[in-house]
Amino acid sequence: MAELRQVVNEVFLRARGGALYLSLDGVPLVPAHFGKAPVRKVEGGYVAERGLRAAEDELERRISSQKNRRFLELPKETLAALFQPFGEGAEPCQICGYLGPTEEDEEGIRWCPSCQSFRALGRDLRRAKFLRLSWCEPRSLPSHPSWKDVFLRFGFHVQVGEDLWPPDKGLSLVYWLGENSAFSARTSEEATARKFLVNVVATWRQGETPPRGYESEHVVEGEIKHFGILAAQAEGAPYLGILRMDMDNLGRLFRDGFLRKVGDELLDYGTFSRKHSLSTLLSVFFEGWVGERARKHAEKQERVYAVYSGGDDLFFVGSWDAVLALAYSVRDDFRKFSGREDLGISAGFLLVHDKYPLYLAATEAGELLESAKKGREKLVEAPSQDSWAFPRKDAICLLGRVVFWEDFPEVKRWKERLVQAVKEEAAARRVLFVLQEVWEKYQKEREQRGEWGPWLWRITYWLSRQREVARKAGRDESLYRDLLEKLSGKNFAQNAGALSLAARWAELETRETQGGER
Template sequence: MNTECNVDQIALAALLHDIGKFSYRAGVRPDSQYNVLSKEDFGRNGAHAKWSADFVRAYVNDPVVEDLVLHHHLPERARYHASSRIIRDADHLSSAVDRKPREGKGDPRHDPLISVFPSVQLSGMHDHSESLYQWNHLLRPLTLEREDTFPTRESHATSYKEGNPYRNLWDHFVREFETAGHPPTFGTALALLRKYTSLIPSATYVNVPDISLYDHAKTTAALAVCLHFREKASPFLLVQGRLSGIQSFIFGVATPQDARKGMAKRLRGRSFWLNLLADATAREMVEAADATEANILWNTGGNFLLLLPNTSRVHDAVGQITRKINTTLLQKNGGSLSLVVGSLPCSREEMKDFPSLLDHLNAIVGRKKFQKFIDCDPLFRAHGRVYEIADLCPVCGLPLTPNGTCAECRTHEALGAAIARARYLLRGTGLRFAFDEFGLSTTYDLTEGPDCSPGEAVITINSTEFLIDGVEETGFMYLGNTVPLSGTRILTLSDLAYLATGDRKIGVFKADVDRLGRIMAAGLPKDDRSISRIYTLSTRFQYFFAGYLTTLCQEFGVYRRLCPECREHAQKIEVPDSDRPGDPAVFYTWIDSEAEPCPECKKHFVPSLYVIYSGGDDLLVLGPWDHILRFAQRFHDEFTCYVCANPAITLSAGIAVVPPQLPVSIAVEEAERSLQRAKKDGRNRVVIFGESLRWEDNGYEKGFSTLMDSGLALETYVDEQIVSRSFVHTLNDLWEDTFADLGERPLDKQCLERIRRKRYLPYLKYQVAGNVRTNGKPRTRDEVERAIVPIFGWARLPLLWTILRTRGV
């Protein structure tokens, strides 16, 4: 171990070693003390070091960190030679792994960060690399707003038309860094860099600018911590953890009919409980290694990857933590849920080939998945008591406590209820949600306010405005926590069914990214599969599925009240209140696309969507059935834009439309079956009403977006009494007579048959001619015919949409 400096100083110096690139591009002149330095003082190509040291001197006030940062390109001139060499070696290793040369020279003050998504290619698919330099990120701090974070084709993302954009960003960064403390905690500093440097490039002059300054800084800090504790020839230990059995844990219900009440809340709580368990496990391992938050490379969806020092103590700690957790899970859940952990020591040279390390580590974890609980202590005690069914929890099937309650389900219900109103996640000791029985010391709570005790971290949910006066450590996180909260009441699934137009049903939308494992392992060109790029891919997906999803959900909902003027553009909905029979709750749904509610009325917005879980690369959302179908279309369209329309990155989904009385777990199973069918049918599809559809038209095959537009048009014809509902039913019967037998055929043969079969055409034209009311408009019949005939082979969705939406009209 290096003894010149402590690990905190090493980590902070590594994190801030390149912050001078930010201030240099902002046009900030360093203190006169550093202005007089020559190349011999800070090393070749290390001019930014004096800007970095100047920042540390002003806002960190630690001479040791300042010296390490100043001389990280020329450690022999540093006061702490060995520690400075660690920063240099970590920087060089991170750069060697991450950077690739570009043609010509770049302009550090003007070149924007290039999006990572166009680089993704999969064998056998269209080469998308020609558009690599066409997708950039604007020079903005991270927010949940689309225009701030989505890749853009703007060629001058850092133009100087309105002054130096770097300077504006730098001023905000410095102001918040100074507010956070002298110095801020490492976690707070990491969060500030994440906010302000995630969308600016690290190196641009002779390298392709596709690595952000934040990614490079975080990677360098993680590597430096490991080098500080070097004990062996291979100083690094990659540790991958994966919770196995997640789906069965979240959706497994002993008696669904008896467990219906509060089930959605319970499912949401179970999902978040797993995320907290994974987070507590990762932090326990990091703390045992005396490492930092930077050493958590990623942690999403019950999976984490850590970069830890390769020492005997760390090896033992990882093994002990894993055994304790699995022993407890075996006792509590009977083996249905487990933690699979694999570790892999690696040298500096091996670290440069990060893709091979990931492949090897995934193989280790894959083998261990078939050896669950092999290292757990055997239990030699009497067990197998026979319980009466009344003594078992109807939800999880575990024995109830003597007072007739289930502690596990109470915890999950409390978590699910807290998420609905939470604005902050507290992390510390002695908090409400703990994992003491697993041997994990980190505890959590979800609160509406930032009140906390000394030593607790306050993590702001879904906002990057996270600094709080008087709180030592702060940060931010993304969490898909949208629920239909009206005042203090969370709307039930029956309530949501009343918000649907026409038939009172709910929709269940389940989706995930196709081939994500392949994308993460081999989607990037082999020489580009570095720690930073793969970390970037992971966090970019996490941003969309857990962060931007919250913004997207705000497009779907109703209003508790509207002013008289806004009410003219809305439709009134009465939802029976089960707690007060005969006293319905009143909502308004906005129906005027040409206007929007006034600012005061917007305060009374109630989301109509219920996010059960979302993060990593998948999501499950419930809501009024018609809202869910429109949300599915918007979600896919926005996802396609977000990944730069790369055909190698696609989405598959399943949608179930069910009555609200159906147990949630059964509805989710139906959506899961539809999702699996979409995968089986070739991916990049959505299955709805038994039809497997592409998202967009593909030659003759009609896509979900086109069919939704047709459904909206047909519904309008019914509303305007141009056609009747009975006419739509007749068309639906005709479709079933003609195409219902195609369900079991391969998709390519289905498509050919839908095009070839024309026996319906004369009767269809006859029905249009006899049932369309022209109302004096001669072109109406032609318009209806053009809306129906070209898509009739795939007309199941628009016909059922219209039938369900106009029920009761």
């Protein structure tokens, strides 16, 4: 096992410059590990002196030790290269940050050879129905390896496509990726299996026209849309949305989710089969259903890319409004799928321009995801001895603010109401900025002034005047009336944050400037 880890990490170091590392170890099991073993509570969790839980604890310690000393298993000569100058003095790849040779595409974005190969793979996967892994003799790595070169180094030749006929004459495994297509009749002895794949790529549809600002774009049905198109196709402000979502408390679920009280003892019923079943169900959701949900959102227009979805997390890029709508649908579906209030899924959502480096956006969205997970600290009480309390997270960091998912529908409802008001009356757009301004003033001054300050009478006075103007003009005054009710007196602190966020969201969705540019 140590030899395998060394070989793999040598390849990863050469191929990705230390960005990837494999931690690999094992713990021998004996029959005693499979017996019932009591668990005791300690600070920070539960421990067992024997049983599978004790073996898992030991394995976790070994893996953590490896992660804290990455690449230590490599020869000294190889490790020395980590501390030498690297790269070629060129501009970094704008996708992954690689310091080496890059090529600039027609949009001015720099791609390294590896990212170019992944880009080509994305095009192939768009129409792929099959994935074939064929065993072959390991080959050496070239100086700037592609993803295919890495697999060839390990002795695998990988093919993706719509048709993998004729079959490979050697030892191979074919995964069936198509949802509605079946294997054609063949006499091949290749092993076959079904594999879920969130294969969502935004492409041009028949009859679709380029968005404003890209009228000269050559549209070819089935071709992949670039980020500039997706940003331009967004509702309102021309931004991309970067979405990262991650299931909450998954580690604790696998570790403590099978604890049951039997008499005076606390026992761990987390067998291999039970944990495998849980893992399989999560794969069905993140690798199967998430793709279906994304495709349902693309019924009218394809505006979202799936960068990754599997395990317990996902990463999507696309028109910001489409990505945000997808985020809530995924969360809502996951709640129905799990059937448990303490098994949430948190999200980090970031707005960027289409030229913004994707690797930086991914990092920043990950930081927002962590902010969402730390948004609240309260525990969900266990309703019975068969359910254990996990720290509730279940939130999204949206436009720089943490919103609990149960509050999201109300924010969305107010956003839609504000958008409708702006569409019906251009002058109503001013309310979007006033709501944001009073919230910012409240945030800056409340520590010194307390909960009551000039922001209260300012917003009350302004809304009252607008209500009176609307009434005299014979227009609907209900928006101003309801906002007054939400923001008057003691209601201000409770509602102003959500309303200012709804206003910011509505501002983005209704943004228009002179000259036809957004």
